[in-house]
Amino acid sequence: MTVEPTKSETYVGFGILVVLAAIAVGVFLKQSHYNPAIFVGGGITSIQSEAGLSRDFLVQVAEGMVPLSPPEIFGPENLSDKIDGKAELYLSAGFLNLLCQRFAEKEDPRSWMEAFVYDMGTVRRAFAVYSVQRRADAANVDLTGFAYGTENALFFVHGRYYVELIAAVTTERVAEAMRSFGHSFITKTQVSDERIDELSLFPREGLAEHSIRLLISDAFGFDRFDNVFTANYTLEDTELTAFLSQREDSSEASELLAAYHTFLIANGGADVKWDRGIPGTKLVNIFDTFEVIFSHGKFLGGVHGAEDRGKAEKLAVTLRQKLSGAGS
Amino acid sequence: MLRAAKAGVSIAAACSVSYWIYDSTAPRLSQKEGEPMTLPDFSIPGLGPKMSIVVGPDRVRTVNRALKAIGGIESFVKRGDRILLKVNAAFATPPMLSATTNPQLLAEVVRLCLKAGASSVVVTDNPINDPTSCFALTGIAEAAASAGARVLMPDERFFRPTTVSGGTLIREWPLLHGPFKGTNKLIGIAPVKDHHRSGASMSMKNWYGLLGGRRNLLHQDIHNTIKELAMMVTPTLVILDGTTTMMTNGPTGGSLGDLKGTNTMIVSTDQVAADAFGATLLGKPLSQLTYISKAASLGLGTADYGSLKPVRESAG
Numbered sequence: 160m161t162v163e164p165t166k167s168e169t170y171v172g173f174g175i176l177v178v179l180a181a182i183a184v185g186v187f188l189k190q191s192h193y194n195p196a197i198f199v200g201g202g203i204t205s206i207q208s209e210a211g212l213s214r215d216f217l218v219q220v221a222e223g224m225v226p227l228s229p230p231e232i233f234g235p236e237n238l239s240d241k242i243d244g245k246a247e248l249y250l251s252a253g254f255l256n257l258l259c260q261r262f263a264e265k266e267d268p269r270s271w272m273e274a275f276v277y278d279m280g281t282v283r284r285a286f287a288v289y290s291v292q293r294r295a296d297a298a299n300v301d302l303t304g305f306a307y308g309t310e311n312a313l314f315f316v317h318g319r320y321y322v323e324l325i326a327a328v329t330t331e332r333v334a335e336a337m338r339s340f341g342h343s344f345i346t347k348t349q350v351s352d353e354r355i356d357e358l359s360l361f362p363r364e365g366l367a368e369h370s371i372r373l374l375i376s377d378a379f380g381f382d383r384f385d386n387v388f389t390a391n392y393t394l395e396d397t398e399l400t401a402f403l404s405q406r407e408d409s410s411e412a413s414e415l416l417a418a419y420h421t422f423l424i425a426n427g428g429a430d431v432k433w434d435r436g437i438p439g440t441k442l443v444n445i446f447d448t449f450e451v452i453f454s455h456g457k458f459l460g461g462v463h464g465a466e467d468r469g470k471a472e473k474l475a476v477t478l479r480q481k482l483s484g485a486g487s
Numbered sequence: 488m489l490r491a492a493k494a495g496v497s498i499a500a501a502c503s504v505s506y507w508i509y510d511s512t513a514p515r516l517s518q519k520e521g522e523p524m525t526l527p528d529f530s531i532p533g534l535g536p537k538m539s540i541v542v543g544p545d546r547v548r549t550v551n552r553a554l555k556a557i558g559g560i561e562s563f564v565k566r567g568d569r570i571l572l573k574v575n576a577a578f579a580t581p582p583m584l585s586a587t588t589n590p591q592l593l594a595e596v597v598r599l600c601l602k603a604g605a606s607s608v609v610v611t612d613n614p615i616n617d618p619t620s621c622f623a624l625t626g627i628a629e630a631a632a633s634a635g636a637r638v639l640m641p642d643e644r645f646f647r648p649t650t651v652s653g654g655t656l657i658r659e660w661p662l663l664h665g666p667f668k669g670t671n672k673l674i675g676i677a678p679v680k681d682h683h684r685s686g687a688s689m690s691m692k693n694w695y696g697l698l699g700g701r702r703n704l705l706h707q708d709i710h711n712t713i714k715e716l717a718m719m720v721t722p723t724l725v726i727l728d729g730t731t732t733m734m735t736n737g738p739t740g741g742s743l744g745d746l747k748g749t750n751t752m753i754v755s756t757d758q759v760a761a762d763a764f765g766a767t768l769l770g771k772p773l774s775q776l777t778y779i780s781k782a783a784s785l786g787l788g789t790a791d792y793g794s795l796k797p798v799r800e801s802a803g
Contacts, residue, residue, distance in 0.1 A: 164490070176497070183504060228579075228620060239703035242739050243577060243615045244684035247706070261579075271581075271624075292736050294744035309742040311583070325741045327581035327624070 219274070219343040220262055224336050227261035227271050248291070249277060252375045253284045264332065272333055274340060275323040282353040285321040287373040289314065297369065302341050307369070313337045318350020357388045357403055360458075362481045365399075365474075367391040378402070379463055381422050383415065389463070392474055397467045401478050404459045412454040416441065419452055419459075435472050437479055442472070451475035455482045523648045524664060528721040529673040530756060531563060536788070538755040538795045540764060543802035546592040546730050549752035553726075554599065556798035557754060563724050564672060566604030571670040572596060572636065573722075575677045575693050576612040576627050578739055579620035585731045586740050587621070588676050590630030592728055596676060597634035608636040611666040612696040639666040646699045654715040656708060661699035662719075672723045675758070679729040679749070679765045681737030685709040686776045688738045689765040690725040690758040691717045713778035717758060717787045727753040727761045729768045750803075759788025760795055 164172075220226075231241070234256050239246040241257060249257075255278040263271035279285040289305055292314070297307035306315035313324040322344060324337040358371055370391035378387035379402075387404045406412040420441045424430070428445035440453040449471045452461040460478050465471030539556035541549040554560050564570060574588035582590055593610065600608045610631040614621035618640040622628035631638050639645070645665025651657040667673075677693035684706050685692060694716040695702065705712040729751035736745045749768045755761040759782045766776050773779050773790055783790040 179501070239706065240615060243703075244682050244688070244706060244709070244738050245736070246703070248683050273579075294735070294742045296742075296744035309744040312742045314742075323741060325580075325584075327583070329583075329743075 219340045219347065220336075222339075223265055223332070224262040224272075225265050227263040227268065230258060230260040233257040233259075249279070249288055252287045253280050254278075254288075255280050262336070264336075270328050270330060270333055272324060272326040272337055272340075275325070276344070277321040277323075278319060279321055280319055282316065282318055282350075283355055283373065284375070285316045285319055286355055287375045289316045289321050290372040291374065293369065293372075299369075300338075300341075302338075303345060306341075308334075308337075313341055315341060317345050317348060318353065320344075320348065320350070357405060360403060360482060360485055361388075361390045361401060362474075362477045364477070365392040365394045367393060378404075381419055383418055383422075394470050394474060397465075397470050399465050399467075399470060399474050400463045401474055402461055402463050403478070403482075406457050406459060409454065409456050412457050412459045413439070415459050416452050416454045423450055431468070433472075435476055437476065440475070442468075444468075453479055455479055458482055523650055523659060524662070525649055525652065526662075526667065526673075526720055529671070529723045530721050531723060534562070534756060536755070536757040536760065536795050538753070538757060538760055538764075538792060538797035539800070540797050541752045541754075541800045541802050542750055543752070544730065544748065544750045545802065546589055546728065546752065547595045548802040549730065549750075550592060550595055550726060550754070551599070552800055552802040553752045553754040556800055557756075560599045560603045563674075564600050564603040564605050566606075568600075568603075568605045568672050569669050570600045570605045570608045570672045570674065571666055572600075572608060572610045572631075573673065573675045573693060573697065574610055574612050574627055575688075575696060576618075576621045576625050577615045577696060579614075579616045579624045580739070580741075581624060582626045583743065584740050585678050585733050585746055586680065586738065587625040588627060588678060589728055589730070590626035592726070592730075593627060593676060594630040594634040596674065596726065597631060597636040600674075601635050605672075607669075608634075609639050609666050609670065610636045611639045611641075611663065613641040613663045613699055614696065641699065649719065651715045651719045654718055656705060656712050657698070657715045657719060660702075663697045663699060673720070675720075675722050675725040677725070677727060678731070678733065679727060679768050680733040680740070681735055681745075681769060683737060685713060685778065686771055687762070687766060687769055689762040690727050690755075691762055691778065691782065693725075694720045710776075710778040710781060714781040714785065714787075717778075717782040718785065720758075722758060723756070725753075725755055725758045725761050727755070727765050729753060729765060732768045734769065752802075755792075755795075755797075757788040757792075757795060759783050759790060760792035760797075763790045764792045764797070 233241050235250055235254055258276045261271055261273045286305060294309050296309050300306040300308045303315050303317050311326045311329050315322050324340055326333040372389050374387045376385045378384035387402050389400050389402045392399045423443045423445050428443040431442045431444050433440050433442040437453050443450045448464045448466055449468045450463060451471050462471040462475045537557040539553040541553040543549045574593060576587050578586050580586045597608050622638055628638050641663055645663055646661040647664040648659045649662035650659055675690055675693050677690050680688040682688040691713050729749045731746050732749040733740045733745050734747045751768060753761050753764055763779050766773055779790050
């Protein structure tokens with residue numbers, strides 16, 4: 160039995176088809192006019208980050224500095240328009256947006272600085288991009304828990320924000336302007352009080368100051384190794400790298416241990432007898448270095464790429480004891 | 488049945504329209520820009536591969552010495568030549584950060600070209616950031632103008648689609664073609680830099696600035712992209728500035744702490760060899776910069792720069 164549509168059904172159907180056709184024509188016309196050669200994300204003057212970051216950088220600017228360029232904002236889709244190949248570093252860490260602007264001294268436009276405020280969403284992600292870029296000539300700066308300065312720049316984490324202040328000159332006036340900007344930003348930008356617990360789980364003895372890094376992905380070349388903290392140690396003139404990664408639960412930690420062990424063996428590693436206790440620990444000799452891996456509760460830990468087996472074992476045991484002592 | 492047939496016809500019609508308007512090609516310019524084009528070979532016939540490596544902190548002295556070591560600028564620039572200098576003006580950063588072509592070096596190369604009889608020298612790049620800011624804040628615009636060159640910044644009219652013959656990535660891609668008009672010699676001038684994605688940014692990566700469009704998409708296969716850039720461009724000469732090398736946090740850097748004084752100027756007709764040597768300044772093995780061996784395997788140059796017996800001198 161067939162049921163004939165009513166007139167109103169026919170009109171509605173026809174209307175829908177007309178709308179679809181109009182959309183198709185619109186898409187077609189838009190595509191025809193799209194020119195990728197010149198298409199770039201435009202700067203905007205009204206800026207609102209997800210967390211309500213100040214729209215007006217001017218409130219952060221030190222006395223005597225004036226805007227040299229309008230504020231710009233970049234999202235994941237066009238971050239590379241600003242920082243090219245380095246965008247991947249931020250994108251893989253969960254980047255949300257970048258707010259930036261240049262300022263110059265009123266009296267001397269050649270004396271300028273640029274402020275970059277990366278909204279990474281969480282303090283952990285902000286720490287990740289901060290820590291892996293820490294410069295060799297970094298000098299401690301009393302600004303936040305994670306802050307350092309170099310001859311021409313200031314870098315710090317404030318809550319979910321990673322901030323870079325980069326000067327075109329190395330004068331004291333611009334250095335002071337950067338410090339002033341930093342203090343002002345911290346004072347005027349509210350952030351939640353998040354902590355990164357792993358930082359206190361590394362043993363202090365022999366730990367190189369400010370060496371802890373957070374590798375968001377592909378740590379040690381293993382594509383399943385994400386959110387791995389590393390820390391550098393010097394034990395009796397030998398340099399070592401310890402690592403720690405908090406997983407969802409103990410079963411995931413154990414499973415990842417097994418997967419990383421398999422990865423090492425598949426890439427030329429060979430098991431070495433481990434006789435320092437800690438059941439389940441793996442010791443692997445690979446490319447003339449030693450890799451120790453253990454799990455403890457929901458943590459995966461160990462020592463990476465050590466040239467000295469004995470010291471690698473010692474550091475791994477110390478790290479394991481620290482985790483136990485912390486009740487982790 | 489009738490309604491089902493009508494629905495079927497409607498779906499078929501929609502599919503037909505979709506197929507009709509579907510653009511299966513890579514990003515391209517609007518159709519009015521004309522036919523796809525490719526760049527000519529700018530190398531000097533019969534000259535063969537030449538390379539010099541000069542050590543010293545003063546770019547003006549080292550580039551002069553390096554050019555002289557392989558026959559002088561006159562071997563490459565003849566009277567009446569129209570020269571295009573492809574600089575790296577990617578970022579609106581100050582010269583001291585060494586993220587872009589050094590303005591003092593650029594000015595000297597412009598001066599040398601004009602002294603050799605070039606009828607015109609044009610400086611160009613399609614920066615990552617706003618072109619006006621990039622050329623101004625890097626000091627490149629001022630250096631070029633003061634030395635007698637003309638700066639051509641990217642303009643919509645300057646782009647035409649190009650396809651690299653034998654390539655798979657750069658196909659119908661917008662190419663900064665306008666500045667090449669009338670040009671018969673091409674010289675690339677780039678700094679040696681670390682690069683987060685490709686490991687290094689040197690002579691071959693410098694041609695990335697000749698592309699337009701959503702070129703960040705090419706970062707997904709960066710090593711093959713750089714190889715195709717070397718396929719796309721055969722320069723007269725490349726000048727690789729390793730006076731100050733950006734060792735870390737490239738390609739933008741940002742801190743003087745990212746830099747190292749490596750005091751080396753490389754001039755070569757072989758861009759692959761120049762980059763292979765540049766890798767040594769970065770302390771990176773060629774296995775990390777696979778685009779170099781990929782380019783070499785296609786005969787675009789040699790990764791064994793020593794085989795060119797580069798002239799090594801000091802201008803300390």
